[in-house]
Amino acid sequence: xxxxxxxxxxxxxxxxxxxxxxxxxxxxxxxxxxxxxxxxxxxxxxxxxxxxxxxxxxxxxxxxxxxxxxxxxxxxxxxxxxxxxxxxxxxxxxxxxxxxxxxxxxxxxxxxxxxxxxxxxxxxxxxxxxxxxxxxxxxxxxxxxxxxxxxxxxxxxxxxxxxxxxxxxxxxxxxxxxxxxxxxxxxxxxxxxxxxxxxxxxxxxxxxxxxxxxxxxxxxxxxxxxxxxxxxxxxxxxxxxxxxxxxxxxxxxxxxxxxxxxxxxxxxxxxxxxxxxxxxxxxxxxxxxxxxxxxxxxxxxxxxxxxxxxxxxxxxxxxxxxxxxxxxxxxxxxxxxxxxxxxxxxxxxxxxxxxxxxxxxxxxxxxxxxxxxxxxxxxxxxxxxxxxxxxxxxxxxxxxxxxxxxxxxxxxxxxxxxxxxxxxxxxxxxxxxxxxxxxxxxxxxxxxxxxxxxxxxxxxxxxxxxxxxxxxxxx
Numbered sequence: 001x002x003x004x005x006x007x008x009x010x011x012x013x014x015x016x017x018x019x020x021x022x023x024x025x026x027x028x029x030x031x032x033x034x035x036x037x038x039x040x041x042x043x044x045x046x047x048x049x050x051x052x053x054x055x056x057x058x059x060x061x062x063x064x065x066x067x068x069x070x071x072x073x074x075x076x077x078x079x080x081x082x083x084x085x086x087x088x089x090x091x092x093x094x095x096x097x098x099x100x101x102x103x104x105x106x107x108x109x110x111x112x113x114x115x116x117x118x119x120x121x122x123x124x125x126x127x128x129x130x131x132x133x134x135x136x137x138x139x140x141x142x143x144x145x146x147x148x149x150x151x152x153x154x155x156x157x158x159x160x161x162x163x164x165x166x167x168x169x170x171x172x173x174x175x176x177x178x179x180x181x182x183x184x185x186x187x188x189x190x191x192x193x194x195x196x197x198x199x200x201x202x203x204x205x206x207x208x209x210x211x212x213x214x215x216x217x218x219x220x221x222x223x224x225x226x227x228x229x230x231x232x233x234x235x236x237x238x239x240x241x242x243x244x245x246x247x248x249x250x251x252x253x254x255x256x257x258x259x260x261x262x263x264x265x266x267x268x269x270x271x272x273x274x275x276x277x278x279x280x281x282x283x284x285x286x287x288x289x290x291x292x293x294x295x296x297x298x299x300x301x302x303x304x305x306x307x308x309x310x311x312x313x314x315x316x317x318x319x320x321x322x323x324x325x326x327x328x329x330x331x332x333x334x335x336x337x338x339x340x341x342x343x344x345x346x347x348x349x350x351x352x353x354x355x356x357x358x359x360x361x362x363x364x365x366x367x368x369x370x371x372x373x374x375x376x377x378x379x380x381x382x383x384x385x386x387x388x389x390x391x392x393x394x395x396x397x398x399x400x401x402x403x404x405x406x407x408x409x410x411x412x413x414x415x416x417x418x419x420x421x422x423x424x425x426x427x428x429x430x431x432x433x434x435x436x437x438x439x440x441x442x443x444x445x446x447x448x449x450x451x452x453x454x455x456x457x458x459x460x461x462x463x464x465x466x467x468x469x470x471x472x473x474x475x
Contacts, residue, residue, distance in 0.1 A: 008191050012184055019176040026172060027165045034161035035127060038136055042156045043122045046138045049081040050145065050152070057146040071095070074145055078152065087153045088143075099155045101130055108139045108153065120144060127158055134159045197225045201232055213240035268302075271295050328374070330356060330365045330399045337378045337397065344383060349391045352382070357400040365399060367473065369453055374404075377449045381406040381469050384443065388412070388467060403455065403473055409466035418459050422447040446471075 056077050057070075075096055078088050087103050088096035094105070108123075117123040119141035127134050136156045143150035200217045207215035216236060219229045274291040277283070283291070334354050345352055356365050378397070385395045388410035396407040413421060422443045443457070450457050450471050461467035 007195070008188060011187055011191065012180075015180060015183065015187075019180060023169065023172045023176060027168055030168055031161060031165050034164065035136070035158060038156060038158050038161065039124050042136060042138045042154060043124060046122050046140065046152075046154045049154075050140065050143060053077045053081050054144055054146045070147055074147060074150065077145075082152070082154060085155045085157075087155070089151045091149045101135070101155060103137070103153055103155075105151075108137070109141065112139065112141060133157055134162050194225070197221075197229055201229060204232065204236070208236055208239060213243050271298050324370050325368050326371070327366050328369050328371045330367065330404070333369075333371065333374060333378070334397060334399070336371075336375050337382065340375065340379055341382045341386075344386055345395075348386050348389065350386055350389055351394045353394055353396045355396065355398040357398065365401070373449045373452065377446045377471065378404070378406065380443070380446050384408075384469075385410070385467070403471050405468060405470045407466065407468040412463040412465050412467055413459070413461040414463055415461075418461060421459065422457065443469075 053074070057073060071090070075088070078086060078096055079098065082088075082098070084098045086096070086098055087094065089105055092105060097103075108125075111125060112123045115123060121140070123139045123141075125137040125139070127136055129135075134157070136158050137153055138156065139151075139153040141151050143152050197217070197220050204215050204217040213236070216233050217229050219226050219233070271294075274295050278288065278291055334356075338352060338354070341352060382395060382397070385406055385408035389395065389408045390410060393409055396405075398405045398407075443459075446469075447457050453471075453473070455471050455473045458470040458472055459467065460470070
């Protein structure tokens with residue numbers, strides 16, 4: 001998991017930087033506090049010792065004539081008060097140095113003036129290294145012993161502060177390393193578990209890409225990754241639904257094409273045979289007319305077959321998405337039907353009766369539909385009724401608020417065949433159906449159109465009595 005490695009390395013680097021920053025701050029703070037305390041203590045101690053020495057000098061009551069013993073009193077008092085870490089100057093000449101270090105008075109004076117420290121204040125230098133030791137130096141230009149010309153400095157060793165800081169670095173680094181290992185291990189497991197659903201999403205996407213459209217990913221939480229997982233599952237469901245719809249359409253089209261090829265084979269063979277006969281054999285006029293008539297009839301049947309195939313295939317492909325639904329008055333629809341079916345009815349010497357069931361004479365019956373598709377449905381039903389009716393018969397078309405009905409009083413359909421008549425290219429009597437110009441696509445087309453309108457076809461028939469086809473809404 002590349003994302004896991006990136007995220008883990010970034011978190012680990014952040015923890016490392018945080019630990020290093022905290023350790024550096026702790027070491028700096030230890031040094032700062034230690035040196036601050038050492039400066040404060042050294043300054044107070046130097047001033048206190050200078051005060052004590054001044055009081056002692058005052059108690060001795062040394063007069064002007066006794067200045068020769070003044071230096072002895074001050075030197076002895078300085079040694080008692082400042083011990084082995086003090087340096088004393090008189091008139092810029094070093095008179096006492098109990099430390100192991102040589103101090104540069106001129107440099108101390110220069111630093112004091114740069115810092116603008118008065119002669120009666122204790123000036124503290126920064127820590128400096130001498131022979132592996134860290135030192136602070138406290139310097140006062142006017143010693144304040146009660147005698148003029150004296151100045152002193154006190155050296156304080158602060159090496160222990162730096163040693164403590166070094167130990168803190170050592171032990172802090174070790175503790176931080178152990179803590180980083182433990183926390184890093186816990187973070188590794190936690191981040192891996194948090195990102196595991198992403199790996200499952202990746203696997204699920206790969207399965208869907210491989211054609212396993214039913215694959216889903218388990219939702220493991222209500223966080224952002226859980227929301228993404230839910231969206232992924234919804235997307236996978238939509239993909240599966242669309243793929244299934246396409247597969248269904250594809251299968252139907254394959255069946256249609258196979259059936260079409262089978263249906264076209266026989267008439268085309270006969271048409272080729274008749275055409276070849278007309279070209280190669282001298283026939284009587286009556287035989288020529290019979291052959292030409294056969295070719296014409298079969299060509300018309302194939303033309304109708306291709307038209308219905310195109311219409312049915314289009315419905316399979318778009319699922320009725322191109323249908324324009326609007327409120328259509330049944331009177332108007334039946335008027336268009338009568339005009340379109342007039343030639344077919346005259347050809348078979350049949351009459352078309354129209355009946356609208358209204359609660360009131362002036363009531364206008366209407367339904368929401370695609371007018372062109374509904375006209376195609378009725379024309380196919382009337383065409384089937386014409387084929388099933390005997391010459392001089394009648395066809396009844398009616399409607400009410402539940403649906404539209406087409407009824408004939410012809411030969412009917414055997415009871416065992418009713419369930420299959422809506423299959424593409426299925427015909428009860430193939431020989432008679434072809435002779436009447438049938439293709440077996442009419443009721444399949446009607447069933448598809450009814451589905452687009454949210455309705456269903458109900459076929460009721462008895463042999464020798466006729467057939468009634470009902471398109472019922474909302475059932």
